[in-house]
Amino acid sequence: DGGITQSPKYLFRKEGQNVTLSCEQNLNHDAMYWYRQDPGQGLRLIYYSQIVNDFQKGDIAEGYSVSREKKESFPLTVTSAQKNPTAFYLCASSRTTNEKLFFGSGTQLSVL
């Protein structure tokens, strides 16, 4: 089945630790995105990538980092600089940045 796979579904982070969230797509989409969602809130854009080896900051990039070494993969690292990382993280992709988004099922990150 074609789609977007996020893993793990649940992740726990200790103080001062970096953690990486995985996002893989087999839709052959050029563009990929990371969003953060806090309880009862909408989605805020963290980073996006239009093509391989290129990515841009979104509205809340501080404390996060990404890479786009392969077309199908766009991992997100939540660094220790992110002081309030507990949230639901959603990855999305689109054929181009001009087209509709397809979302993964999300990763819930919590701080121990």
Place this chain on the structure above:
Amino acid sequence: DAKTTQPPSMDCAEGRAANLPCNHSTISGNEYVYWYRQIHSQGPQYIIHGLKNNETNEMASLIITEDRKSSTLILPHATLRDTAVYYCIVRVGGSARQLTFGSGTQLTVLP
């Protein structure tokens, strides 16, 4: 990019039409209206989008006013599985950015 305003919650009886409004009074001429929905703890799902004309697909209809300052998403025969948060966003066609999704409308379909 224009901002949108949606009511925080709405109820609808099962089998009836659900009409979800969205105001986007500062929309520009080249901005599209998109609708997505999110069922609890899942990723949002695309529903429909349009620029000026009304649009219909297998999921819903989108009615955009002539001045483009507001729109309505219509689910013609709501079912319990349509209970979700519905997001209305506007974005420029060809824009490299995807807008922040606002808080949306929580639609509850009642049996």
